[in-house]
Amino acid sequence: MAYDLQLITLGCAKNLVDSERLMRQLQAAGFHATHSDHAAGAKTVLINTCGFINDAKEESVNTILSVVEAKKRGDVERIFVFGCLSQRYRQELQQELPEVDRFFGIDEFDRIVEALGGVPSPKFPTQRVMATPAHYAYLKISEGCNWGCSYCAIPFIRGKHRSTPLEQLVTETKFLAARGVKELLITAQDTTYYGIDLYGRRHLSGLLTALSEVQEIEWIRLHYAYPAYFPKDVLPVIRDNPKLCKYLDIPLQHISDTVLKKMRRRIDGRRTRALIEKLRTDIPGIALRTTLIVGHPGEDEAAFRELEDFVEKTRFERLGVFCYSEEEGTYGAKRFQDTIPDREKQARRDRIMSLQAHISQKLNEEKIGKTFRTIIDRREGDYYTGRTQYDSPEVDGEALIPAAGKTLQPGKFYDITITAADTYDLYGDLEMC
8 A cells, every 4th residue: 555645744843753753654554655844746745733832823724724725726635634733723623624634633643544544553662754864863752741831832732741761762762873863852842851750850861871872873962951950960961971962952931030930930040040150161162052932921121121131141052032922721821911012022032133143143253263073964055054063953053065176975074164154154164184
């Protein structure tokens, strides 16, 4: 049995891992499935949706509508929608989008296979069909979240935190390594909470050490680290283990005590600053990536100015900003009024991002003349595009190397000397001896 199926994945890398696992289930059932970011001629299109914030929900709905139009033209025969948005709003979506053939939640892969006319196979918890370039892959180490931040719907979409056993993650990493993966990107709703439910303690440091023992893996990069109760035993692992990138994605969201309390982040501004100081002291040269939320209820002008001052003084290597959106069912939606106009939220976001652009430019210029080990992702026009250990794919800057006279291999590492810099990207060439 072979069918022409296409998967479209929206939202975060955790969703991408889900799609890759579904593709393995489809493969085992005899289907041929490809992954793309838009409908590309397949007769059956499966859309993995995101339901985290308003912008993500709008993107999911707009993607569904574009595939519905393709169905009306006769280019697509069937549309299946699954994932977070479908999990959260299935009844509403069924009423509003009758053109979609079936809706599924987040853990209904067997039902998807059956709806396609196939027979579900036993699960493949450590196997997937990769949708990323062959040299890097995301490793989702847990599911769900226990924190209950005021703005976040994840706990009632994905449920409580559930760690994946360490041995299973090592097996999955070996599977990925055997397929050419060199860079492992650790992800979860909260990576620092790993192990509490299985081992009675946070066990992220042990997991990172075990994963680093997979010989073919050369870089391991940590994402989605929750700042409250950060496990300090992770710091020497990142500092001393040569396979751990000197990089940490740690979403702080804010610095004002008032706003952090309303966000239910379980940390205040003083401890946040102390954590950043410890990270930079214990891991010299670490690149910190964070995300912030502006416009949360309680963020008056004074709280926002404190956030601006914090960003200016901290000089994050990487930073993104979201505007607060009131999400049905969350603590924030139940307890606070969303009184800050969208225009003001956007203006605050723009102010922070303008400040960060200046910081990023300066930090990049400081790299000129220095040499960095760089992994090549692809060739694009007149340049090879790569990344240093301080840059994660899709979300951070890149290093561009002139392609003329060179043959560089994606997935290979090269020493690149930086010759120029712009706001987010670096320009360099092979180290000259």
